[in-house]
Amino acid sequence: MGRHREFDAEQVLDAALNVFWKKGYEGTSLDDLTRETGVARPGLYSVFGNKEALFLKALDSYEAKYMTFMQAALNEPTSYAVVAAILKGSFDLQTRNDVARGCLGVNGALACSDSAEPIRLELVRRRNASEQALCDRLERARQEGDLSEAADPAVLAKYVMTVSQGMAVQAKAGATKEHLEAVIKHVLATWPAARNK
Amino acid sequence: MGRHREFDAEQVLDAALNVFWKKGYEGTSLDDLTRETGVARPGLYSVFGNKEALFLKALDSYEAKYMTFMQAALNEPTSYAVVAAILKGSFDLQTRNDVARGCLGVNGALACSDSAEPIRLELVRRRNASEQALCDRLERARQEGDLSEAADPAVLAKYVMTVSQGMAVQAKAGATKEHLEAVIKHVLATWPAARNK
DNA sequence: AGTTTTTTATACTGATCGGTATCAAAAGGA
DNA sequence: TCCTTTTGATACCGATCAGTATAAAAAACT
Structure with missing residues (x-):
């Protein structure tokens, strides 16, 4: 040996x-x-x-080390708590490291050469999987009366992911923690839950 | 000659x-x-x-050819109309071309090597300029009673830019027009205007 | 028509890319 | 202690990168 x-x-x-x-x-x-x-x-x-x-x-x-908040978030009892945990978790992840801000999944390959296209597609696939998981969870929330009947889980899931990914762009560009936290606060304040708790 | x-x-x-x-x-x-x-x-x-x-x-x-909607949007009479025009304009821009989806300013250089860092910083600068212009416009809207007194123009401006940039990521990843339009509809439905019109 | 000026395509530059062959040093086990 | 095995650093591979020298071709003016 x-x-x-x-x-x-x-x-x-x-x-x-x-x-x-x-x-x-x-x-x-x-x-x-x-x-x-x-x-x-x-x-x-x-x-x-x-x-x-x-x-x-x-x-x-x-994913194993930093994205654990996602599963934990999906286990929260209310849609409001789920979304709050996702946004807070994204925020922590995107601002935890001053040299590597934003999200690996977004920074990794947003637009790229043909040779890196497989990487880009894999990242898209993973983001979509997260969105689908959130969509399923919100679907359940609606059935449980935890979301207004008029709410569309697919749209809300895409909205939350859009905000999260937008925050990733902002974080990478140097947005302050205070500003991002205020954005989250606004999103949560306008969340269409049946009861905000 | x-x-x-x-x-x-x-x-x-x-x-x-x-x-x-x-x-x-x-x-x-x-x-x-x-x-x-x-x-x-x-x-x-x-x-x-x-x-x-x-x-x-x-x-x-x-900017000259495709971002003209931004100035036009800022000239809308109400904060609601301003934001609606910005999101609609971003949407049109990000989905107008099937081969080049998303936003040049975001796709251009989100994360990059050291040698492209000047380009990245220039793109950040321009995005910030847009955000600042929107912030100024929302500040005026608040003074005009077109936004609730409690609203913070800086936060709302960052929120709108975050959504717009998140939509750019989504568009580049292949999100459908229908889904993105539904996201915009949701954002507008929750806009904290004094009067939604 | 002849001359001059500019554009154009080809081919090349050094540097850097991702990836690998080579070989010496180091650390097992006997 | 000696031999085997694997790691490690150096140096190299062809391909591609951004950028340029060169020279032929084309057009405009006299």
Whole structure:
């Protein structure tokens, strides 16, 4: 048996994640990754595969590590609490790190070259999955009388995701925490719940 | 006097604009630009300068050609009409072209490498300018009694821009026109105007 | 028609891209 | 202690990046 790996894969993945978070998939070079992780190319390739695989693993890690608020939010008892938790969770995520603001899923590849198109589509797929989960939850809320009968769960889900993604753009652009929190407060104040609690 | 230019600079700029719109600044290569414009590199460089200058000229053209709804919106008589016009104008712009959906200002450079950072900052600057203009307009609306006294123009302006930018992300990801229009309808239905008209 | 000026296409530049071959150093197990 | 195995850094690969030198082709003026 030979020597053991000197670096901790978890730690390296986390460093890579932060670079992708800040610069996006295409904006991040292998030189960036080796510099920030402290691991030379061959080490990265032997453990994670290629750049695309590394990004996808970082994305998985991102969801597992930072997106846990989503499931917790969906378990809240009322639609109001669900949306409040989602927006608060998005806010925390998008503003927690001063160098990597916004959302990895949005920063990663919004518009890109043809070669990065698979990455972009994967990110779209994941965002849609979140929206669908929220839509299902709001559907339930309406059945439970927790949303006005007139409310359309699909529209409200898209609205919440739109606000969350807009906040991601704003956060990346440097919006202050105070301003973003005020936006959330406004959204919640106008939430069409049967009872705001 | 020598020969005249064979291509129409306006036409070329428009073609370049559409490529940048679809793929973003960094996702667009000079090969993309020469292919889509039909003009070889030396022609592009002699007329527009380098890639960065070409993008900025395309951005100016974009504002002049497609963002005129913004000024018109600010001239609407009520805050409700202003916001309705901005969201409707954003919607039209973001969904007008099937190959270049979303907003050039957002697609252009949300997250990018260090070398494209000047472009990103310029886009942030322009978005902020729009937000400031809306903020000023809402401030006036409040003074005119067209917004509730409790409303904070700065917060509402950021809210509208957040929705608009979130819609840009959604449009780029392929959201249908119907869904986006429903989101706008919801935003307008919850607008805190003193009188909704 | 002849000359001059400008545009155009081809081909090239150095730098950087993602990805890999090579080989020495290091760390197991026997 | 010696041998095997794997890691690690260096250096390299072809491809592509933005940008430019060169020279032929085309058009306008005299």
